[in-house]
Amino acid sequence: MGDWRTYQKNLLPDIPNFHKIEVYEKEGKGYQALRAVLTDPKWDRKTVVNEVKDANIRGRGGAGFNAGLKWSFMPPKQEGLPRYLACNGDESEPGTCKDRRLFEYNPHTIIEGAIIACYAMEMDAAYIYIRGEYADWIDIMQNALDEAYAKGYAGKNIMGSGVDIGVYLHKGAGAYICGEETSLMESLEGKRPYPRSKPPFPAQVGLWGKPTTINNVETLGHVPYVIRNGSEWYKSIGAANQPGPMLYGISGHVNRPGVYEFPSGMLITDLIYTVAGGIKGGKKLKAVVPGGSSVPVLTAEMIEGITMDADSLRTRGTLLGTAGMCVLDETTDMVKFLLRVSKFYDHESCGQCTPCREGTGWLVKILKKIDSGQGTMRDLDMLISLCDNMEGKTVCALADAAAWPVRNTLTRFRSEFEAKVKQSTFAMAR
Amino acid sequence: MADTPVFEFSPAEIQEIQRHVAKYPESRSAVMPALWLAQEKFGWLSPEAMQLVATTLDLPYSHVYGVASFYTMYFKEKVPKHLIEVCTCFTCSVTGGPEMLDYVKEKIGADAKGIGKDGKIWCRAAECLGACDTAPVAQITNRRYVHNLTEEAVDELIERLNKDEEIPFSSIPLKNQANFES
Numbered sequence: 001m002g003d004w005r006t007y008q009k010n011l012l013p014d015i016p017n018f019h020k021i022e023v024y025e026k027e028g029k030g031y032q033a034l035r036a037v038l039t040d041p042k043w044d045r046k047t048v049v050n051e052v053k054d055a056n057i058r059g060r061g062g063a064g065f066n067a068g069l070k071w072s073f074m075p076p077k078q079e080g081l082p083r084y085l086a087c088n089g090d091e092s093e094p095g096t097c098k099d100r101r102l103f104e105y106n107p108h109t110i111i112e113g114a115i116i117a118c119y120a121m122e123m124d125a126a127y128i129y130i131r132g133e134y135a136d137w138i139d140i141m142q143n144a145l146d147e148a149y150a151k152g153y154a155g156k157n158i159m160g161s162g163v164d165i166g167v168y169l170h171k172g173a174g175a176y177i178c179g180e181e182t183s184l185m186e187s188l189e190g191k192r193p194y195p196r197s198k199p200p201f202p203a204q205v206g207l208w209g210k211p212t213t214i215n216n217v218e219t220l221g222h223v224p225y226v227i228r229n230g231s232e233w234y235k236s237i238g239a240a241n242q243p244g245p246m247l248y249g250i251s252g253h254v255n256r257p258g259v260y261e262f263p264s265g266m267l268i269t270d271l272i273y274t275v276a277g278g279i280k281g282g283k284k285l286k287a288v289v290p291g292g293s294s295v296p297v298l299t300a301e302m303i304e305g306i307t308m309d310a311d312s313l314r315t316r317g318t319l320l321g322t323a324g325m326c327v328l329d330e331t332t333d334m335v336k337f338l339l340r341v342s343k344f345y346d347h348e349s350c351g352q353c354t355p356c357r358e359g360t361g362w363l364v365k366i367l368k369k370i371d372s373g374q375g376t377m378r379d380l381d382m383l384i385s386l387c388d389n390m391e392g393k394t395v396c397a398l399a400d401a402a403a404w405p406v407r408n409t410l411t412r413f414r415s416e417f418e419a420k421v422k423q424s425t426f427a428m429a430r
Numbered sequence: 431m432a433d434t435p436v437f438e439f440s441p442a443e444i445q446e447i448q449r450h451v452a453k454y455p456e457s458r459s460a461v462m463p464a465l466w467l468a469q470e471k472f473g474w475l476s477p478e479a480m481q482l483v484a485t486t487l488d489l490p491y492s493h494v495y496g497v498a499s500f501y502t503m504y505f506k507e508k509v510p511k512h513l514i515e516v517c518t519c520f521t522c523s524v525t526g527g528p529e530m531l532d533y534v535k536e537k538i539g540a541d542a543k544g545i546g547k548d549g550k551i552w553c554r555a556a557e558c559l560g561a562c563d564t565a566p567v568a569q570i571t572n573r574r575y576v577h578n579l580t581e582e583a584v585d586e587l588i589e590r591l592n593k594d595e596e597i598p599f600s601s602i603p604l605k606n607q608a609n610f611e612s
């Protein structure tokens with residue numbers, strides 16, 4: 001495994017112009033994995049899926065599902081029935097800023113990974129959905145894609161193998177919900193992007209009603225490395241339960257915020273105090289949100305000895321999410337912070353389900369009341385009961401994502417909420 | 431009298447839309463790229479612009495409107511030329527985003543809708559822009575990012591926008607991870 005201090009970066013290497021195809025090919029063994037998969041008889045489709053499954057690349061979109069295992073859920077190919085790959089580059093979960101770096105510094109690994117995935121699952125095309133705000137990075141991706149087409153690495157008869165796989169970019173237009181897999185599909189299809197009820201699952205009924213797999217763009221970006229270096233290599237990096245390189249997005253009250261590539265499973269304290277240079281202004285740490293705004297917050301005491309992988313984080317009742325970590329110092333007003341997070345989910349709810357549409361609105365209303373000093377102890381209970389009525393009761397997981405931070409911030413920083421609510425003015429009965 | 435825009439796509443624009451149509455198995459799927467094109471051409475998506483998209487793709491107006499109205503980056507009202515969207519979400523909320531938005535509002539003399547006094551710049555709060563490590567962040571008119579906002583950076587930005595100068599793309603370098611001696 002080695003020490004993280006001597007770790008050699010893979011996904012974000014310090015190689016100038018790595019976004020250019022010649023550099024990617026020359027310095028990064030770029031497109032060799034695709035060539036191997038398409039031309040070496042050793043790599044039949046099943047073998048590719050199995051290798052990826054064995055590597056246990058855990059989805060980088062937030063849920064951490066084994067990518068190869070997801071690929072194996074695709075039904076057997078039916079002649080004449082097209083199949084698609086949806087590549088999720090919507091990156092909108094607050095705190096997450098890693099996919100953008102990949103678009104800028106290593107766009108070809110996403111494209112190569114997507115084409116390998118399409119080959120492995122016998123798909124006709126890959127659609128890379130990128131949030132509209134990333135206009136400049138969409139241009140970078142389009143350039144990379146044009147380079148790949150020009151070299152015959154995408155499109156018809158790739159590398160003379162007879163395999164045809166189209167790769168296309170789709171620009172979003174500002175809606176967090178489009179990162180949810182079925183909403184993304186509706187958006188790509190040109191509909192109003194309301195998430196779909198599941199089942200049917202995308203592997204059965206996905207894009208344009210056809211079998212579809214959806215992966216985060218970073219997840220796909222790991223694939224060429226696994227094919228080139230093997231699953232054993234991949235598993236030798238980082239945490240056993242969640243192996244591989246990890247892009248840690250560290251933001252907030254630290255001296256050196258940034259996106260850092262290291263092995264998975266690093267100590268949170270190493271990331272904050274060594275990698276990110278400690279808390280700004282020598283202040284004290286108050287809280288850490290380890291993986292995007294929806295995952296349960298940790299108090300300063302809770303991070304001791306905890307590493308950035310699912311198993312370790314679970315012992316503190318939280319999740320890895322997108323590994324976009326927000327560090328909050330002692331001056332942070334947790335009520336205000338939570339109120340802003342809740343406003344985000346209220347703003348982004350698509351409004352399809354009542355518990356989500358009404359629930360997110362009520363969370364904001366009550367938190368505002370508490371923040372302004374007008375709340376009561378009963379409002380704190382009300383927040384929890386609202387969460388009870390949102391979690392697991394809606395078409396998609398946005399309602400859960402909205403409820404978790406409320407439940408956990410309130411539980412773990414209760415005294416801050418209590419300090420803001422009005423003291424009961426009723427005299428105690430004697 | 432001011433030009434009334436003609437609600438037509440040029441042959442080159444039609445071709446561009448057809449290129450998008452060809453990417454998807456159904457032409458309806460090209461509605462978002464077509465809306466993007468219409469917005470770039472007309473500055474905002476008026477009912478006439480949306481009707482043009484509908485006619486071009488042979489879709490009902492209601493469908494096109496239903497899509498356009500869902501997304502924040504499509505402007506359904508006539509807006510000033512330049513937009514400063516300051517992220518006030520999550521990380522930005524604790525690193526000065528809201529203060530930066532207030533500063534922008536004050537500088538441009540924004541009204542309740544965020545429109546500046548001379549009608550050239552408007553502003554609003556943005557949700558997470560995916561650049562939390564360079565918080566606080568702003569996006570300019572659906573494209574350029576301005577990272578690590580300060581009052582001085584806002585001053586310079588507004589000066590440039592007032593002169594219709596282009597805001598350059600700023601690439602955030604990868605951190606040198608080699609030394610962690612501190």
Ligand SMILES: Cc1cc2nc3c(=O)[nH]c(=O)nc-3n(C[C@H](O)[C@H](O)[C@H](O)COP(=O)(O)O)c2cc1C
Pocket residue numbers: 058059060061062063064065067070088089090091092093176177178179180181182214215216217219220396397398401
């Ligand atoms: C409300 C909501 C928003 C989401 N946003 C994103 C996103 O921006 N990017 C992403 O990759 N996954 C997002 N996801 C997760 C996707 O639904 C999906 O699980 C993921 O793209 C699968 O890829 P993976 O298995 O490679 O992680 C979101 C999920 C929900 C419920």
Ligand code: SF4
Pocket residue numbers: 177194195348349350351352353354356357394395396397398399
């Ligand atoms: S849970 Fe919320 S965002 Fe998801 S489908 Fe229902 S209303 Fe829409």
Ligand code: FES
Pocket residue numbers: 094095096517518519520521522523557558559560561562565566567
């Ligand atoms: S919170 Fe402002 S860019 Fe993410």
